[in-house]
Amino acid sequence: MSDNPQIRDVLAYVEARENELGEQAGQLRASIEDLTARLGELDAETENLRITRKTLLNIPAPKPADDPPRPEAPDHPAYQQILAAFTDTGRPMRARDIYQVLDLPILPKHTEGIRSKLKRLVTRGILTEPEPGLFTQPRT
Structure with a gap:
């Protein structure tokens, strides 16, 4: 240094x-x-x-x-009228009620015809029958 x-x-x-x-x-x-x-x-x-x-x-x-396929209603106009009645009212109905909605005369032989058509729609899954003789559209 x-x-x-x-x-x-x-x-x-x-x-x-x-x-x-x-x-x-x-x-x-x-x-x-x-x-x-x-x-x-x-x-x-x-x-x-x-x-x-x-x-x-x-x-x-x-x-x-895939939505399950919707059951198809028969092509006969009577079925279309029945389904239209349910759509218009939106409530459960009996065969006699259908005649009143469609403004048709209530005759016993016609009531049985409607009832059988309603049962056929139940069988196809288009309508349900929550109690005997009372028909309605299934809830979606």
Whole structure:
């Protein structure tokens, strides 16, 4: 070392400053290592999310559940009139009620004909019979 006191003071300052800067650089390197590790974790999670999104977008949409086929009513106009009467009133009815809704004369032989048509519609699942002689449309 130099014998000059001024140079010694300057060298001591330079050495102290060098140590201080080395310590700060070490802290920054440690911070950089921490940040690099955190950045790697974030990149990995981002990649996982991209893969998840891609996977979800490639899943085919579920096919809609097929509704059970609706039973078909016979083509005869009498059946169409009976069903129209149920649709218009929206309430359970007996054979006599159908005649009143359709504004037809109530005759015993006709009432039995309507009753048999109503029973046929029950058999096909178009109407239900919650109690004997009372007919209604099934709830959907």
